[in-house]
Amino acid sequence: MKNSTTISISSDPxxxxxxxxxxxxxxSLLRKVIDxxxxxxRSRSLFILHYCTGCGAIELPPTITSRFDSERLGIQxxxxxxxxxILLITGYxxxxxxxxxxxxxxxxxxxKYVIGMGSCTINGGMYWNSYATIKRLQEYMPVDLYIAxxxxxxxxxxxxxxxxxxxxxxxxxxxxxTYYQNYDAYLGNQQALFGPNWHTPTDVxxxxxHYNFLTEKSIGQHTAxxxxxxxxxxxxxxxxxxxxxxxxxx
Amino acid sequence: xxEQLPSVLESVFREIPNxxxxxxxxxxxxxxxxxxxxxxxxxxxxxxxxxxxxSAISCVDWPTLNEFELVYHLWSYEIKTLISAHIYIPKVPGxxxxxxxxxxPAAFFERDIHEMFxxxxxxxxxxxPFILTExxxxxxxxxxxxxxxxxxxxxxxxxxSPLVND
Ligand code: SF4
Numbered sequence: 001m002k003n004s005t006t007i008s009i010s011s012d013p014x015x016x017x018x019x020x021x022x023x024x025x026x027x028s029l030l031r032k033v034i035d036x037x038x039x040x041x042r043s044r045s046l047f048i049l050h051y052c053t054g055c056g057a058i059e060l061p062p063t064i065t066s067r068f069d070s071e072r073l074g075i076q077x078x079x080x081x082x083x084x085x086i087l088l089i090t091g092y093x094x095x096x097x098x099x100x101x102x103x104x105x106x107x108x109x110x111x112k113y114v115i116g117m118g119s120c121t122i123n124g125g126m127y128w129n130s131y132a133t134i135k136r137l138q139e140y141m142p143v144d145l146y147i148a149x150x151x152x153x154x155x156x157x158x159x160x161x162x163x164x165x166x167x168x169x170x171x172x173x174x175x176x177x178t179y180y181q182n183y184d185a186y187l188g189n190q191q192a193l194f195g196p197n198w199h200t201p202t203d204v205x206x207x208x209x210h211y212n213f214l215t216e217k218s219i220g221q222h223t224a225x226x227x228x229x230x231x232x233x234x235x236x237x238x239x240x241x242x243x244x245x246x247x248x249x250x
Numbered sequence: 251x252x253e254q255l256p257s258v259l260e261s262v263f264r265e266i267p268n269x270x271x272x273x274x275x276x277x278x279x280x281x282x283x284x285x286x287x288x289x290x291x292x293x294x295x296x297x298x299x300x301x302x303x304x305s306a307i308s309c310v311d312w313p314t315l316n317e318f319e320l321v322y323h324l325w326s327y328e329i330k331t332l333i334s335a336h337i338y339i340p341k342v343p344g345x346x347x348x349x350x351x352x353x354x355p356a357a358f359f360e361r362d363i364h365e366m367f368x369x370x371x372x373x374x375x376x377x378x379p380f381i382l383t384e385x386x387x388x389x390x391x392x393x394x395x396x397x398x399x400x401x402x403x404x405x406x407x408x409x410x411s412p413l414v415n416d
Contacts, residue, residue: 095384122408123407123408123410123412124407124412128401128412129397129398129412130397130401131397131400131404132385135401135405135406136407136408139406193404
């Protein structure tokens with residue numbers, strides 16, 4: 001693959017060669033086979049971000065440790081978002097916590113998977129009439145899988161993990177791509193809750209462009225509001241170039 | 251009833267005008283008094299009866315009254331009786347004096363009540379929001395604030411909803 005003649009290396013000086021944009025035509029049969037193998041390997045080695053939000057988190061210690069031992073499935077906790085694959089939302093999310101969850105989610109590298117665990121993440125659960133908690137997680141970030149229950153037992157969580165692994169294996173766990181493809185809508189929902197000044201330090205639009213997921217729905221009236229923070233953060237309402245590494249690190 | 255009351259408590263209670271008390275059970279006393287006499291009661295209890303521990307201040311918003319009820323829960327390691335002192339303060343303007351100078355933990359309880367009910371405590375060291383730092387609505391524990399209405403206005407449901415009238 002590496003030295004295949006079909007790969008043209010972009011002359012754009014800002015493009016990191018290792019992370020260059022891949023042309024659609026490049027996805028040859030061999031490439032598809034490799035993707036398939038990669039997906040299979042990926043589904044066997046997953047790290048959950050160690051970030052617990054609601055009471056459902058109490059089911060995680062038995063799930064991860066000796067009794068149910070999710071390491072059998074290749075799933076382990078990880079302490080930082082940058083090295084994690086799975087964001088497990090373990091219960092109710094207050095509006096304040098949601099902000100932190102979005103910050104963590106945006107820092108995770110693709111491909112990344114979100115599991116909404118517990119009834120609270122699905123439709124508010126027993127906190128359906130609370131002013132402080134959000135009701136539907138999927139409005140604010142794409143969710144791959146929900147695990148119903150209040151709280152789901154470790155068996156149910158394992159079952160969810162197995163389903164996610166199966167989806168990854170089949171190449172169907174692509175919810176994270178929709179965050180880039182429909183970023184304007186997700187940002188709109190976030191702004192409706194947090195106010196028009198909501199912004200994160202992550203340059204999602206540039207990332208979308210980088211991953212080649214930029215669509216006409218990635219940018220819109222909501223991302224336009226980010227313009228006033230463009231100087232403070234990297235975020236630009238309409239990017240005209242892929243960020244260089246130095247800019248991205250800033 | 252007052253035979254069982256420790257004499258030191260009896261002497262304290264006698265000094266406060268218009269104080270009524272009731273034994274709710276072994277080691278539980280419910281005391282009702284005028285709002286302006288509460289600091290005096292706390293001082294006396296602390297000084298004479300070893301009531302060093304203010305374990306909580308709670309606030310009740312009675313929807314049918316124009317007053318908030320404030321309850322000060324006190325514990326003495328000598329007398330080993332819980333005293334709950336109940337006072338009523340008018341909802342408008344909703345101000346009361348801080349007892350921070352008598353019990354420092356009061357600062358935290360008063361800040362919490364200010365955040366949840368909007369009661370302002372004069373002399374409390376910090377009346378800034380504590381948990382609801384990012385909340386702009388009215389104090390949410392007020393009975394006049396309908397959380398269900400707020401939820402309906404702010405959030406959307408899945409195809410099904412927990413609201414009965416749907
Ligand atoms: S679904 Fe149940 S267990 Fe989970 S966070 Fe909500 S109330 Fe707690």
